[in-house]
Amino acid sequence: MKYLDEYRDSKLVHTLLDEINHSLTRPWVIMEICGGQTHSIMKHGLDQLLPEGIELVHGPGCPVCVTSQEMVDKALLIASQPGVIFTSYGDMLRVPGSTGDLFSIRASGKDVRVVYSSLDAVKIARENPDKQVVFFAIGFETTAPANAMSVLYAQRLGLSNFSLLVSQVRVPPAMHAILAAPGNRVQGFLAAGHVCTVMGYWEYVPIAHQYKLPVVVTGFEPVDILQGLLSAIRGLENQMYEVSNAYSRVVTYEGNQPAQKIINQVFAECDQKWRGMGNIPGSGWCLKPDFFQFNAEGKYQLSKVVSLESPLCISGKILQGLEKPLDCPAFARQCSPEHPLGATMVSAEGTCSAYYRYGRSK
Numbered sequence: 001m002k003y004l005d006e007y008r009d010s011k012l013v014h015t016l017l018d019e020i021n022h023s024l025t026r027p028w029v030i031m032e033i034c035g036g037q038t039h040s041i042m043k044h045g046l047d048q049l050l051p052e053g054i055e056l057v058h059g060p061g062c063p064v065c066v067t068s069q070e071m072v073d074k075a076l077l078i079a080s081q082p083g084v085i086f087t088s089y090g091d092m093l094r095v096p097g098s099t100g101d102l103f104s105i106r107a108s109g110k111d112v113r114v115v116y117s118s119l120d121a122v123k124i125a126r127e128n129p130d131k132q133v134v135f136f137a138i139g140f141e142t143t144a145p146a147n148a149m150s151v152l153y154a155q156r157l158g159l160s161n162f163s164l165l166v167s168q169v170r171v172p173p174a175m176h177a178i179l180a181a182p183g184n185r186v187q188g189f190l191a192a193g194h195v196c197t198v199m200g201y202w203e204y205v206p207i208a209h210q211y212k213l214p215v216v217v218t219g220f221e222p223v224d225i226l227q228g229l230l231s232a233i234r235g236l237e238n239q240m241y242e243v244s245n246a247y248s249r250v251v252t253y254e255g256n257q258p259a260q261k262i263i264n265q266v267f268a269e270c271d272q273k274w275r276g277m278g279n280i281p282g283s284g285w286c287l288k289p290d291f292f293q294f295n296a297e298g299k300y301q302l303s304k305v306v307s308l309e310s311p312l313c314i315s316g317k318i319l320q321g322l323e324k325p326l327d328c329p330a331f332a333r334q335c336s337p338e339h340p341l342g343a344t345m346v347s348a349e350g351t352c353s354a355y356y357r358y359g360r361s362k
């Protein structure tokens with residue numbers, strides 16, 4: 001398949017592995033930010049093909065995983081209200097809150113629906129004027145443009161029965177938090193190609209300079225990932241602390257400016273709580289005051305939610321690259337995709353799920 005097969009070419013993979021081997025003079029720890037990259041690394045066995053000196057740690061770039069338990073608990077409360085149709089991406093339905101998950105709310109007879117986009121939720125609101133329709137607007141910079149558009153569309157339609165429960169997160173403040181954390185081991189980043197498709201990579205330049213490390217915009221196929229790693233290793237070996245683009249077939253420095261404009265029209269930067277990582281200043285996008293009527297948190301008075309996470313789960317440390325799934329005593333014992341204790345096992349992009357699915361063991 002064009003644009004896929006050539007990025008899985010085994011000859012090219014081995015050439016890149018040879019180049020990585022030749023470039024390496026000492027060990028380095030590199031974080032791939034995105035859960036999609038983690039899954040690709042595990043699926044294609046890249047972690048097992050790399051030289052011992054390269055340690056990959058897995059970042060927080062899984063939107064389901066980083067949505068705070070408090071936000072999941074708010075979703076459970078809203079979805080339990082009479083007259084509400086609660087809409088969400090499918091992955092969120094199994095994420096455990098303090099008292100259950102959205103599946104259990106649906107099983108109790110409430111109207112919880114899976115949608116593929118926030119615009120589907122607007123359509124449901126148009127078709128059900130006697131119900132309140134709430135969309136669980138989670139995600140990184142990739143989902144923000146469509147979520148912002150749904151608000152503008154609902155406003156244009158004059159809908160008063162549509163709102164968002166917003167948990168939008170931004171990558172650059174999370175990178176700052178990881179690098180500033182005590183015990184940080186990350187020496188270079190593979191930035192998430194799809195996030196950069198929207199945002200470009202200008203936001204990473206001050207991070208590379210401040211923390212003196214390479215950041216490489218990277219795609220998702222084996223050749224993409226090895227090219228990203230090679231570029232990061234060369235940067236580290238030569239002390240060149242820049243942002244480079246190993247995904248130039250998709251990403252530009254400026255990114256998608258019309259999409260950024262829509263985001264900035266609807267959302268303003270705000271502090272955001274990340275699952276396992278706590279509050280990260282400026283790491284979220286919240287609805288601007290002009291769009292208050294579309295804010296589900298305002299409609300449902302949810303400020304007093306108190307959330308409890310499983311004491312066994314170390315996903316917060318995993319999401320910061322401080323631990324790995326095999327360090328968790330519950331991995332493949334109390335916690336599995338059938339009985340997940342934490343979000344990194346629930347989500348299709350979660351690191352624990354990748355280790356489980358692709359058979360990594362001690």
Ligand code: SF4
Pocket residue numbers: 312313314315318325328329330331332335336340341342343344345346352
């Ligand atoms: S294996 Fe389960 S309990 Fe352990 S960190 Fe992963 S999600 Fe949490």
